[in-house]
Amino acid sequence: MKVVDIHSHFIPKEWENLQKKFGGDGWPWLSHSESNVNNTQPEKAMLMKGKQAFRPVYSACWDAQVRLDEMDRDGVDKQIISATPILFAYDRPVEQASYCAQLFNDAALDICSKDTQRLFALAQVPLQNIDASCIEVSRAKACGHVGVQIGNHVGEKNMDDEGVLTFLQHCADEDIPVFVHPWDMMASERTKDYMMGWTVGMPAETQLSIVSMILGGGFDRVSDTLKICFAHGGGSFAFLLGRLENAWHHKDIARGKSQHPPSHYLNRFHLDTAVFDHDALDLLVKKMGPERLMFGTDYPFPLGEQQMGQLIKTSADLSDQTKQKLLASNAEQFFSL
Ligand SMILES: [Zn+2]
Numbered sequence: 001m002k003v004v005d006i007h008s009h010f011i012p013k014e015w016e017n018l019q020k021k022f023g024g025d026g027w028p029w030l031s032h033s034e035s036n037v038n039n040t041q042p043e044k045a046m047l048m049k050g051k052q053a054f055r056p057v058y059s060a061c062w063d064a065q066v067r068l069d070e071m072d073r074d075g076v077d078k079q080i081i082s083a084t085p086i087l088f089a090y091d092r093p094v095e096q097a098s099y100c101a102q103l104f105n106d107a108a109l110d111i112c113s114k115d116t117q118r119l120f121a122l123a124q125v126p127l128q129n130i131d132a133s134c135i136e137v138s139r140a141k142a143c144g145h146v147g148v149q150i151g152n153h154v155g156e157k158n159m160d161d162e163g164v165l166t167f168l169q170h171c172a173d174e175d176i177p178v179f180v181h182p183w184d185m186m187a188s189e190r191t192k193d194y195m196m197g198w199t200v201g202m203p204a205e206t207q208l209s210i211v212s213m214i215l216g217g218g219f220d221r222v223s224d225t226l227k228i229c230f231a232h233g234g235g236s237f238a239f240l241l242g243r244l245e246n247a248w249h250h251k252d253i254a255r256g257k258s259q260h261p262p263s264h265y266l267n268r269f270h271l272d273t274a275v276f277d278h279d280a281l282d283l284l285v286k287k288m289g290p291e292r293l294m295f296g297t298d299y300p301f302p303l304g305e306q307q308m309g310q311l312i313k314t315s316a317d318l319s320d321q322t323k324q325k326l327l328a329s330n331a332e333q334f335f336s337l
Contacts, residue, residue, distance in 0.1 A: 006074030011272025064114030085183035097126030147177035160216020215256030271295030
């Protein structure tokens with residue numbers, strides 16, 4: 001079966017010292033480990049945020065050959081790479097965030113240049129400024145990016161923010177697919193232990209994004225030509241759709257600006273399949289339909305699918321036809337690969 005992974009991340013091997021260039025602190029950089037003497041293991045590094053260790057990573061993040069070898073190992077034909085959200089710089093002045101977007105977007109294409117038939121990239125944009133975001137996403141598309149990844153909020157602005165909707169309309173007009181990734185998770189002071197920011201905060205963030213798009217009238221206002229996909233199976237959204245629907249029907253204030261009940265909008269967005277559980281995958285297929293789900297792994301991070309594609313391939317309930325849609329054909333259509 002053909003396999004296309006739409007949710008994987010890259011980090012360039014090195015880039016200029018952003019703290020030195022712009023001042024301030026908390027800039028991302030990679031601290032590389034001493035090379036393995038026999039060179040038998042992939043190189044390791046620590047992704048740093050200023051002086052703080054953020055996440056241990058290995059060379060699949062920046063070395064296309066390591067990535068391609070592991071794709072071969074697991075039978076992945078194509079992979080779409082996107083930035084790690086720590087590179088977004090949404091809280092910096094727009095000139096600095098625009099500079100970072102160009103820097104990392106060009107670096108992504110450089111990684112993909114190793115095999116342009118198998119590796120594809122999503123761009124990042126300085127989402128704190130909508131004009132600059134529209135300029136950068138159009139530039140990136142012209143350079144070869146197959147879509148754009150955005151963080152699911154900018155500070156207190158959710159997906160129904162006027163500016164974010166303007167950006168989404170621009171993407172719809174230019175036929176640029178959008179992938180929404182959770183980041184900068186809510187309740188960080190109460191989820192700092194046990195990786196709860198990732199296991200609890202991220203799914204809640206994504207649910208919040210889809211709900212705000214629906215109830216904020218986002219899907220009513222933006223053209224239905226918009227291609228938009230939310231990460232991690234939509235987080236908590238599918239499981240809690242009944243609760244949302246019940247509230248919409250029985251409380252006026254829970255309707256927000258949406259013209260229709262929440263379930264009406266399920267044909268307006270896609271979700272990836274990074275849910276790591278067959279029952280959860282079955283629920284997504286049941287709620288969203290087999291046309292609106294695309295295989296995603298979160299490779300090469302520790303919370304990603306360790307053997308890429310296994311969840312879908314080993315499903316006892318999905319037909320081969322559905323599996324093929326989820327594993328590749330939906331993504332090839334969505335991203336025009
Ligand atoms: Zn991810």
